[in-house]
Amino acid sequence: MTLLGILFVAITIAFPPVIRQEAKAPQFDLKDVKGRTVRLSDYQGKVIMINFWATWCPPCRAEMPELVKLQREHRKEGLQIIGITYPPEKKSRVLRFAKSLKVNYPIALGTRELKSRYSSEETLPLTVVIDRDGKVKDIISGILLREEFDEKIKPLLMKRGDTENARSDH
């Protein structure tokens, strides 16, 4: 029985469960480049784009100016981008890069384990789209194309969440 238990724990560590679409997004509690805590729960009710990236990944760097633009343009509609780095990564390099691009959304230092909880795909960048109710709606692999934003994220910005709907019904 104990052996079975050990085996189960080992399998769980080696192959962490990967979320499916419409599943509740796994929570995280990370530190940003300035040492502040970034929690997914802090952005409840917003349409969230979690962008896994790395300074050593050329497409990740190439798409960031566009992400900065999207955050600026759609902040009022409730869009929140969260950048999470993929190791190996140096905090000072991340900070320098984020400053040079005037990144206007939080950048947290991530782990391999956290990314694997969202997707088993090896691709970078990888963007997880979460709706206002905290459900994973899409996982966009590779550089984010403008058409993908218009098709997959814009409609979510126009929708209200279940909580808001329930509130307005009373």
Place this chain on the structure above:
Amino acid sequence: MRGRITSLVVSAAMVMTFGVMTAAAFTKTVTIRVQGMKCEKCSSSVTKALKATDGVEDAQVSSDKGEAVIKYDDAKLNEAKLREVINSTGFKAVDEKGQ
């Protein structure tokens, strides 16, 4: 009557041949060398950006070889535009071994 059928068959064959020739004339294949594609995790963005480009029929990108083999519609695109698309993904299209 037989003459009419023959001329119809000849016309149809000509139309089909012309159609195939026109399609072939528009489809070109080019190999573009891409610099900096050392990261396997990242190279899929090049394929994605190319395939999303209007006029690209197929794109095979290899990070091992450091190149992209692209089939495209010559009437809609040119190599300069393809290089621009590759560069927009953060890599550098250096030159091409035209085919």
